[in-house]
Amino acid sequence: MSRAARTLLAFGAAAAALAGIPATLALGNGPAAPATAPATAPATAPATASSRIVGMRRLTEAQYRATIADVFGPDIKVAGRFEPIVRPAHELIASGARDAALSPAGLEQFDAMARGIAAQVFDAGHRAQFVPCVTPDDACARATLAPLGRLLWRRPMTAMELDAHVRMAGAAAKAAGSFDKGLELALAAMLVNPQFLYVVETAVPDASGALVLDDHARASRLSFTLWNTTPSEALLRAADAGDLRDPAKLQAIVRKMVDSPRFEAGVRAFFADMLLFERFDALSKDPLLFPYFNSAVAQAMPEQMLRTVTDHLLVRNGDYRQLFLTNRTFMTRALGGLYQVPVHKASGWEPYEFAPGDDRAGLLGQAGFLAMYSQTGRSSPTLRGRAVRELLLCQPVPDPPGNVNFTAVQDTANKAMPTARVRLTAHMTDENCSGCHKLTDPVGLGLERFDGIGSWRTTENGAAIDPAGKLDKLEFTGASGLGKLIAASEDAPICAASRALEYVRGRPSDDSGALVEALVKAFADDGYGIRGLFLKAMTAPDAWRVEEKPLQANTHVSLLVR
Amino acid sequence: MTANPHRRRIAIAGAMAGATLLALAAATGLPHRATTPARAEGTAAPALPAPPPGGVLAFVVQDFVPPVVPGMDACPHGTAPRLREIYLRTLPEAEQARLRLKENEKELTRLWHAYALGADGSNICSQPDRFQHAPFPPVESKLGYGLDLDGGKPGKDGCAHAEFESPTGIQGVDNQEYRALGCQPEIRGPDGNGGDALTGMKQFHTSGEWTQVIVLKGVDSLVDDPDVEVIYANTADRPEIDSKGQFLRGVSFTVNDTAPRHRNVLHGRIHNGVLTTDPADIALAETWGQGGARDIRGNRSQYHYRQGRLRLEFQPDGTLRGMIGGYRPIFDVITSGSLGGAGTAVVAGIDCAAQLASLRQYADGGRDPKTGQCTTISSAMRILAVPAFVTDLTAADGSTPKHAAPNRSPAR
Numbered sequence: 025m026s027r028a029a030r031t032l033l034a035f036g037a038a039a040a041a042l043a044g045i046p047a048t049l050a051l052g053n054g055p056a057a058p059a060t061a062p063a064t065a066p067a068t069a070p071a072t073a074s075s076r077i078v079g080m081r082r083l084t085e086a087q088y089r090a091t092i093a094d095v096f097g098p099d100i101k102v103a104g105r106f107e108p109i110v111r112p113a114h115e116l117i118a119s120g121a122r123d124a125a126l127s128p129a130g131l132e133q134f135d136a137m138a139r140g141i142a143a144q145v146f147d148a149g150h151r152a153q154f155v156p157c158v159t160p161d162d163a164c165a166r167a168t169l170a171p172l173g174r175l176l177w178r179r180p181m182t183a184m185e186l187d188a189h190v191r192m193a194g195a196a197a198k199a200a201g202s203f204d205k206g207l208e209l210a211l212a213a214m215l216v217n218p219q220f221l222y223v224v225e226t227a228v229p230d231a232s233g234a235l236v237l238d239d240h241a242r243a244s245r246l247s248f249t250l251w252n253t254t255p256s257e258a259l260l261r262a263a264d265a266g267d268l269r270d271p272a273k274l275q276a277i278v279r280k281m282v283d284s285p286r287f288e289a290g291v292r293a294f295f296a297d298m299l300l301f302e303r304f305d306a307l308s309k310d311p312l313l314f315p316y317f318n319s320a321v322a323q324a325m326p327e328q329m330l331r332t333v334t335d336h337l338l339v340r341n342g343d344y345r346q347l348f349l350t351n352r353t354f355m356t357r358a359l360g361g362l363y364q365v366p367v368h369k370a371s372g373w374e375p376y377e378f379a380p381g382d383d384r385a386g387l388l389g390q391a392g393f394l395a396m397y398s399q400t401g402r403s404s405p406t407l408r409g410r411a412v413r414e415l416l417l418c419q420p421v422p423d424p425p426g427n428v429n430f431t432a433v434q435d436t437a438n439k440a441m442p443t444a445r446v447r448l449t450a451h452m453t454d455e456n457c458s459g460c461h462k463l464t465d466p467v468g469l470g471l472e473r474f475d476g477i478g479s480w481r482t483t484e485n486g487a488a489i490d491p492a493g494k495l496d497k498l499e500f501t502g503a504s505g506l507g508k509l510i511a512a513s514e515d516a517p518i519c520a521a522s523r524a525l526e527y528v529r530g531r532p533s534d535d536s537g538a539l540v541e542a543l544v545k546a547f548a549d550d551g552y553g554i555r556g557l558f559l560k561a562m563t564a565p566d567a568w569r570v571e572e573k574p575l576q577a578n579t580h581v582s583l584l585v586r
Numbered sequence: 587m588t589a590n591p592h593r594r595r596i597a598i599a600g601a602m603a604g605a606t607l608l609a610l611a612a613a614t615g616l617p618h619r620a621t622t623p624a625r626a627e628g629t630a631a632p633a634l635p636a637p638p639p640g641g642v643l644a645f646v647v648q649d650f651v652p653p654v655v656p657g658m659d660a661c662p663h664g665t666a667p668r669l670r671e672i673y674l675r676t677l678p679e680a681e682q683a684r685l686r687l688k689e690n691e692k693e694l695t696r697l698w699h700a701y702a703l704g705a706d707g708s709n710i711c712s713q714p715d716r717f718q719h720a721p722f723p724p725v726e727s728k729l730g731y732g733l734d735l736d737g738g739k740p741g742k743d744g745c746a747h748a749e750f751e752s753p754t755g756i757q758g759v760d761n762q763e764y765r766a767l768g769c770q771p772e773i774r775g776p777d778g779n780g781g782d783a784l785t786g787m788k789q790f791h792t793s794g795e796w797t798q799v800i801v802l803k804g805v806d807s808l809v810d811d812p813d814v815e816v817i818y819a820n821t822a823d824r825p826e827i828d829s830k831g832q833f834l835r836g837v838s839f840t841v842n843d844t845a846p847r848h849r850n851v852l853h854g855r856i857h858n859g860v861l862t863t864d865p866a867d868i869a870l871a872e873t874w875g876q877g878g879a880r881d882i883r884g885n886r887s888q889y890h891y892r893q894g895r896l897r898l899e900f901q902p903d904g905t906l907r908g909m910i911g912g913y914r915p916i917f918d919v920i921t922s923g924s925l926g927g928a929g930t931a932v933v934a935g936i937d938c939a940a941q942l943a944s945l946r947q948y949a950d951g952g953r954d955p956k957t958g959q960c961t962t963i964s965s966a967m968r969i970l971a972v973p974a975f976v977t978d979l980t981a982a983d984g985s986t987p988k989h990a991a992p993n994r995s996p997a998r
Binding site (some may be wrong): 358364369370 | 822823826829834835836838975
């Protein structure tokens with residue numbers, strides 16, 4: 025049995041157990057459902073007879089929240105703690121999501137959130153939006169749950185699935201003496217079902233016999249990749265109609281999606297994943313050493329980077345490579361103090377443009393990048409250099425061995441070794457360390473005019489800071505110098521294209537050289553615009569191919585009726 | 587403007603349009619408290635950087651505190667007594683001795699609390715003029731900080747008084763408020779180095795309830811410039827502080843465009859690195875925020891400095907240090923205590939009536955031609971202002987632009 029199947033089995037059992045209702049669920053390969061759907065869209069439908077489950081990708085917190093807001097409205101509160109998805113080494117969280125399990129404690133959190141959401145959906149202020157009937161009977165429960173299930177599970181529920189939830193609602197309504205309480209429980213069960221918590225990818229053979237994602241799996245991938253939320257009604261209808269397997273129609277749909285304002289959410293999620301923004305959650309700095317760092321600054325740092333990214337790539341349709349050179353960014357009052365620049369608005373964000381030649385230009389000069397790749401009490405040329413190589417150039421750097429002596433590097437108050445350059449030079453006399461530090465430190469030392477939170481400085485311990493750096497054989501000065509090298513590097517757009525493909529498919533693209541090359545070419549042809557990159561990534565026929573071993577035909581998940 | 591971001595000098599947003607004034611003075615380290623007095627005129631100016639292009643500098647006021655010459659020499663009889671002690675001194679010695687016994691503390695407390703109240707529901711702090719108390723012992727030292735407000739002798743609307751000499755040698759210092767109240771324990775402190783009033787003022791400024799900013803326009807030189815416009819205003823914005831309570835430099839503030847509570851436009855000059863302004867009425871916010879059962883948070887009063895003026899010295903570290911001086915209506919001086927009402931008297935033990943008597947005795951300005959009594963008193967506050975960015979949304983002609991000017995990166 026594959027990992028996906030095992031996960032599905034475990035969660036199916038957990039979901040039913042949490043709901044407290046016995047049920048029988050056949051996931052994916054059930055029989056055809058009776059036509060109970062609204063006239064405009066099928067509420068229940070059979071899965072394609074030959075569909076196979078080929079992967080399961082857990083929803084991120086942002087995707088979960090966006091889905092709830094899209095399906096039920098933004099006023100429905102989601103209160104709870106999300107168990108994080110572990111990032112595999114040198115990969116994206118999008119890849120980790122494919123392998124993400126849930127602990128019992130994490131599932132309890134999802135259950136609590138589900139019950140809270142369901143209670144709000146069927147409270148007096150909301151139920152009229154979701155309950156299309158008056159008589160409190162099974163037909164009404166069916167009419168209520170079928171469209172919600174379709175939106176939450178991103179495909180029509182099978183008849184068996186819907187029947188099980190209707191029975192669940194009826195049993196709970198009887199026990200609680202409330203029709204709405206029954207609906208609540210059934211909805212909560214849907215929300216802790218792995219069909220909701222995971223994007224279940226199903227595939228069918230194409231004309232050549234190769235497995236490709238099926239219609240509804242395509243809709244989910246399109247929507248979660250490009251808009252970071254659940255498929256819209258229009259996209260589900262396109263899936264129902266088979267449009268997502270028609271190259272021309274698919275091209276038109278993707279074009280429309282990348283031109284939509286909602287593409288910003290997808291771009292934000294992609295860059296947050298690519299640049300390891302989860303590190304911001306644990307970002308802490310010594311307040312005595314860095315008085316300009318506070319909670320407002322910590323919150324603004326990632327947002328500044330994302331605003332810069334989306335403004336440049338989406339609002340201005342900018343060249344990806346220019347992200348490392350752009351003078352434009354956004355400021356808040358809190359950030360203004362750190363940057364020592366004026367901010368007119370007392371609250372919120374306002375655009376800001378650095379002077380030509382300012383070393384702040386580009387993402388590498390932004391406080392968020394510089395602070396994230398620093399230590400709590402000092403800057404770190406090593407972390408910064410490693411981040412540049414790994415995140416922007418896709419050049420993995422090995423982890424340090426476990427027995428490293430960091431004394432020389434950490435002794436920042438040593439007047440005999442006043443600057444990071446001097447300390448790291450001393451550290452590199454250790455042969456065990458020098459191999460990797462030669463890859464990272466010459467890059468990061470060029471950013472040393474920014475301290476551990478990204479504030480500007482020219483001296484350290486009274487000694488002048490030398491901002492000279494070296495990337496491979498190319499010398500540079502400061503963040504702007506490094507930005508120019510990154511922008512001119514062939515590796516940067518290749519890395520971005522490779523990451524985009526990994527983000528789309530949820531698995532590393534190391535074995536997809538030809539597809540990455542095609543993406544890079546499309547990227548270049550589009551002037552290195554992000555829309556062109558994702559347009560190609562979502563429409564290339566090979567991108568829909570799945571190479572994972574499918575479930576066996578006779579595999580199914582069932583929860584036996586008592 | 588330069589592209590070199592590490593240049594250490596006064597920096598200014600270059601071609602700022604409209605009324606958006608942005609300035610960041612040089613910074614060579616973290617801000618620190620004012621511990622030195624304003625340099626006497628005539629001494630050599632420290633090395634100062636060139637003014638920024640555009641000639642606009644801005645600051646946020648970190649310290650706005652009563653200037654106290656340290657030590658107990660000024661108060662040879664000790665600090666002023668608390669109301670409890672003042673009440674006891676109204677009694678025969680034998681009765682004082684009896685009430686001072688520990689077992690009679692409860693009775694004494696009841697009595698001196700009653701001493702703070704009037705028969706008509708008044709109390710000694712809300713209606714201090716209804717109580718006739720003797721003034722406090724004054725500061726007896728010749729040394730005091732402040733400004734020479736009257737040129738060495740009182741004018742026709744002033745009253746005769748002794749003048750201080752500053753510890754740095756400035757003659758003719760007028761600060762009768764210090765003389766009247768400088769021996770109060772809240773001002774002097776238990777060791778002569780400053781009391782709770784100084785700490786409290788710092789906290790009020792840190793809270794952002796009455797943040798003050800100073801904007802200098804048309805500055806051609808930090809050493810000598812005969813014509814400088816000075817905006818001394820309040821902002822609703824709260825300062826950013828470090829873990830030691832010091833204001834951070836280079837933070838942005840806005841002088842409110844919809845309800846500018848106080849925006850004083852002054853004319854001044856710079857001579858030998860010292861900025862002085864012409865006498866003018868200056869009004870600044872004074873919001874008292876103490877809580878408690880009688881919560882007076884948000885009660886607003888004002889600092890009024892009649893014939894007020896600034897004397898501020900440019901420092902090599904980019905800060906401004908010096909004084910504001912002027913004549914304050916005597917009731918303004920005890921506004922805080924008055925707003926606190928009976929609590930000021932029976933909890934803090936402050937005798938507001940004695941304060942008022944002292945202020946009346948030493949008042950030296952605003953002489954009432956009918957009574958011959960002076961109604962205002964010379965006063966001074968020590969100022970430390972650190973570099974900041976200030977967006978002044980109130981145009982020079984009094985109109986309010988709809989939008990601030992677009993950003994420009996200042997040279998750094």
